[in-house]
Amino acid sequence: MANETSDSLGALSPTRLTWQRNSTFPTSADVTSKNEFVKYWKMVTLILYSTIFTTSTVGNSLVCFIILRRRAMKSVVNYLILNLAVADLVFTCICIPFDIPVQEMDYYWPYGAFMCRVMYPLQTQTLFASVYTLVALSLSRYWAIVHPLRQQLKVERVKWVIFLIWVISFIPVCPYIATLRLNTSTLSCEENWKNDTSRKVYTLSLFFLQYVIPLTVISCAHLSIALELKRKPTTRRRSFIRGVQHKEARKVARMLATVTLLFAACVLPNNILWLWLDFGAADKNFPYFWDLLSFGNIVVFFNSALNPVCYTMMNDAYRKEIKKVLLRCLKIE
Numbered sequence: 001m002a003n004e005t006s007d008s009l010g011a012l013s014p015t016r017l018t019w020q021r022n023s024t025f026p027t028s029a030d031v032t033s034k035n036e037f038v039k040y041w042k043m044v045t046l047i048l049y050s051t052i053f054t055t056s057t058v059g060n061s062l063v064c065f066i067i068l069r070r071r072a073m074k075s076v077v078n079y080l081i082l083n084l085a086v087a088d089l090v091f092t093c094i095c096i097p098f099d100i101p102v103q104e105m106d107y108y109w110p111y112g113a114f115m116c117r118v119m120y121p122l123q124t125q126t127l128f129a130s131v132y133t134l135v136a137l138s139l140s141r142y143w144a145i146v147h148p149l150r151q152q153l154k155v156e157r158v159k160w161v162i163f164l165i166w167v168i169s170f171i172p173v174c175p176y177i178a179t180l181r182l183n184t185s186t187l188s189c190e191e192n193w194k195n196d197t198s199r200k201v202y203t204l205s206l207f208f209l210q211y212v213i214p215l216t217v218i219s220c221a222h223l224s225i226a227l228e229l230k231r232k233p234t235t236r237r238r239s240f241i242r243g244v245q246h247k248e249a250r251k252v253a254r255m256l257a258t259v260t261l262l263f264a265a266c267v268l269p270n271n272i273l274w275l276w277l278d279f280g281a282a283d284k285n286f287p288y289f290w291d292l293l294s295f296g297n298i299v300v301f302f303n304s305a306l307n308p309v310c311y312t313m314m315n316d317a318y319r320k321e322i323k324k325v326l327l328r329c330l331k332i333e
Helices: 028-069 076-104 112-116 119-146 155-179 194-228 243-280 289-314 316-330
Strands: 011-013 180-183 188-192
Touching: 028 076, 028 289, 028 316, 076 119, 076 155, 076 289, 112 119, 112 180, 112 316, 119 155, 119 194, 119 243, 155 180, 155 188, 155 194, 243 289, 289 316
Parallel strands: none
Antiparallel strands: 011 188, 180 188
16 A cells, blocks of 8 residues: 555545644754654665665566576476566566655655556555465465376466466455545545545455465465475375475475565565554554654565575576576676
């Protein structure tokens, strides 16, 4: 959801200042202290945003390039990783370049009414696409390792799975699109819910659909994979998973588990902050709540930059291919 605060009418407005949420009028010392904090915080956030944007854009672009150009990389797992990289790229490119100006202008929305109803929902949709891709990855590895003798997902069909992921990811953001409006008075992009209960139900639904349910499914799948890989292979299973194949299965499972843990760790704080806002009036009880939420958003962005680093560090094939690409770009080969 967008970076907004709740007002008395149930609409969300990002323009309300921190001082307006305090019970006492700020002194000149308070104002100076606040201004100093805001100054240094903006410097820190700009540095973090720049680092995350560069790492995510370059890293995920390399992942996409390698998978699309190398025939040997075109497997079910790699196509799903490609989709995850695309989601990370879209998320990075529509969040950071467009969000920074809005935050710098005290949430003045310069992009018009149409983009107000497109940009924030698209950000939410890409997060859904990311976590559902992780679900598909974990289930495909579960099926391949735990049930190797049954029919497996083919490369031709995984493209339809990816298409379905994006369609399903769009469904939960439809209520969000319906409530977003450009406030012509404040020129800010706001959520306008019929009542406070509707907003709370939607926030709670997002938490379960985007976090609790997918990660529960992923955890069960990875637990089954771990138990299966620990078992001594039978004669029948040895013909399918043995030697190098068994070792490679462990590496892929470990990499996917790490990517999932990173996603869970990076997205959880933001979800908790939104729940705190809607159910605990955090913006009224904690004067630096919006600064904290801003940091929570940075942590979410950070996940997009971590994924390609994780692929490179934990997968030999990606590491070798990235080295080839970089050497070719530097003309050292």
